[in-house]
Amino acid sequence: MRQHATTPTLRVLISGASIAGPALALWLGRCGHDVTVVERAATFREGGGAVDYRGSVHRTVLERMGVLETLRGLDTGMGDQVLLHPDGSERLRLPASFMSGELEVTRGDLARTLYEASLPFARYVFGDSVRTLTEHADGVTVEFEHGPTRDFDLVVGADGMHSVTRRLVFGEESRFRRDSGWFVATFSTDFSTGPAASLGLRDSGVIWNDPGRMVGLANTLGEDGAMLVFHAPGLRHDYRDVAGQREIVRERYADASWSAVPAVLRSVGTAPDFYFDSISQIVMDRWSQGRVVLLGDAAWAPAPGGFGNGLAVVGAYVLAGELAAELAAGRGSQSATGLAVVLRRYEERMRPYVTGCQKQGRGAGPFLAPATAGKLRQRNRIYRMLCSRMMSGFFDRLTTRQAEAIDLPEYPLPACPLAGTVSERSVVDKARAHAVQSQP
Ligand SMILES: Cc1cc2nc3c(=O)[nH]c(=O)nc-3n(C[C@H](O)[C@H](O)[C@H](O)COP(=O)(O)OP(=O)(O)OC[C@H]3O[C@@H](n4cnc5c(N)ncnc54)[C@H](O)[C@@H]3O)c2cc1C
Structure with a gap:
């Protein structure tokens, strides 16, 4: 693990290795802090639908992280989409933008x-989870499900909508989760044969x-990928029971x-990257308590x-x-x-931005599946x-305006030393050899 010399440094634990966790690990590791990321899944989690970035704020943050060019190389290149x-049969064509x-x-x-960009700067531990958090005058003592107990100066819960960190420090999820009544599933599928093959989808x-x-x-x-959104107010699901989630989706679409x-439903049963959850929001009065803070x-x-991915990297x-x-x-x-000041400023800067994005996200289910x-x-x-053309430009400007609705200070953060270059890849390759699956 490479360290950049700055003093003093903090021992930081980040729970969750999806978007918010690795984004923070990259920054804190580059600053020289001693960063451990613990992820409940046994290995790095692939999968999920397409996510988009818009406007100067997202662009600036990704650029400063040194990942913008890599991501541009991975752009889906998605073209028009057809509403059926x-x-x-075709009803109308929606422009790509x-x-x-x-x-x-x-x-x-x-x-x-x-994840790969942060690997040289952080220690990743897969297949484990925080069990207890005990704060005292000098730090937080963390007991894990499997690894040995350790002390940290700062603990960051980047463990998603069903955060364990949040439950341990702030209370039950039901106090903070606002369900919309809509659900989303994404998974890879194969429509090279069957009825959808005749649609001739390629980058569309x-x-x-x-x-x-x-x-x-x-x-x-x-x-080939599928995204299913459906309205089922009152439906209860266990977010850990993937077999049960696959069954819910099959039942809901059986008579479509x-x-x-x-053919799509056959993939529901087999896709290894099947993802399912309620379309919900987390609404909290505050995001930190003592030395524990939530992100993403x-x-x-x-x-x-609502730009969940944008909020995660900006946050x-x-x-x-x-x-x-x-x-x-x-x-x-x-x-x-000192930490209380940092966490208060983080919250003050992010709060209005988050509120605006949540407002935008509230219409997702009803719009996608009226x-x-x-x-x-x-x-x-x-x-x-x-x-x-006029109205699509208007919509584009409206969503971009929300994505840009935060003043980003020029923080004294180290620039990526090797951004987007071949040598960065080799650093990553070397680091990967010893960073994955290490124990705390
Ligand atoms: C595999 C996957 C697929 C997704 N697909 C979609 C999609 O198709 N559409 C969509 O709208 N959103 C999807 N999401 C959610 C989306 O990534 C987030 O809404 C957004 O990017 C914010 O990211 P986040 O890092 O804050 O949270 P998340 O992306 O939810 O990541 C949370 C991470 O924490 C881990 N974790 C959970 N509990 C623990 C624990 N106790 N200890 C340690 N780690 C824990 C999770 O495994 C996950 O890696 C997906 C998330 C995942 C993990």
Whole structure:
């Protein structure tokens, strides 16, 4: 693990290795802090649908992290998407910019890029989880499910909407989770044969609806993928029971009339990257307590369309930046009071941005899978309107404005020394050999 000399340094534990966790590990590790990332999954988690970045704030943060060029190389190159009639025939064509933003990558590619970029600077531990957190005057004592107990100066919960860190420090998830009544599933599929093959999808997608249900199929970078969104208020699911989730999806779509659906449902049973969850938001009054702070979906899950991935990387930048600024000013941030200042500033800067993104994310389910025939007709009219050049430009500007609705300070954070170069890849390759699956 490489370290850049800056004093003082903190012992930091980050729980969760998806988007927010590795993004923060990259910054804190580069600053010279001693960073451990613990991930519950046994290995790095691939999978997930396409995620997009828009506007100057996302661009600036990804650039400063040194991953922008790598991500551009992984852009899905998604073209137009076609909205279908119930019988599968073409209704209208949605321009690429409407759905895919300025940069669109798959969640798996994004997570892997951040993970690999952070590997030289952080210790990753897979297959473990925090069990207890006990704060005392000098730090936090952390007991793990498997590894030995350790002390840290700062613990960051980047462990997603169902965060264990949040439960241990702030209380039960039900106090903070606002369910919309809609659910989302994404998974890889194969429509090179069967009814969907006739659609000839290549770097393009189709969207099929009936009231309360959506099926999106897309082919990007040579891979076929599906995204299903459906309305099921009151449905309860266990977020750990993947077999049960696959069954829920199969049941919900069993009577869908589109001829392509049965083949898609076969993949529900087998896809290794199957992802399912409720479309929900996490709403909290505060994101930190003592030496424990939440980041990403654990703190503020905004729902699809609310820039969850953008918030995760911007939040990581702001948290690392506020810490660096405090240390650069010569104030001792290892102390509980120094940290309290950092965490308060992080929250003050992020709060209005998060609130705006959550507002935008609130309409995701009802827009993607309108619950009634009347609402579906209304949504289709909106789609048609947005297809006009003037209106699609307006929509683009509206969402980009929200993505840019935060003032990003120039924090005293180290630039990526080897951003996007071949030599960076070789550093990563070497680091990977000893960083994966190490124990705390
Ligand atoms: C495999 C996967 C696929 C996804 N696919 C989609 C998708 O298709 N559409 C969509 O809208 N959103 C998807 N998401 C969620 C999306 O990544 C987040 O909404 C967003 O990027 C914010 O990222 P995050 O890092 O804050 O949280 P998340 O991406 O949710 O990551 C949380 C991480 O913490 C880990 N974790 C959970 N509990 C523990 C624990 N106790 N100890 C240690 N680690 C723990 C999880 O395994 C995960 O790696 C997916 C998430 C994952 C993990």
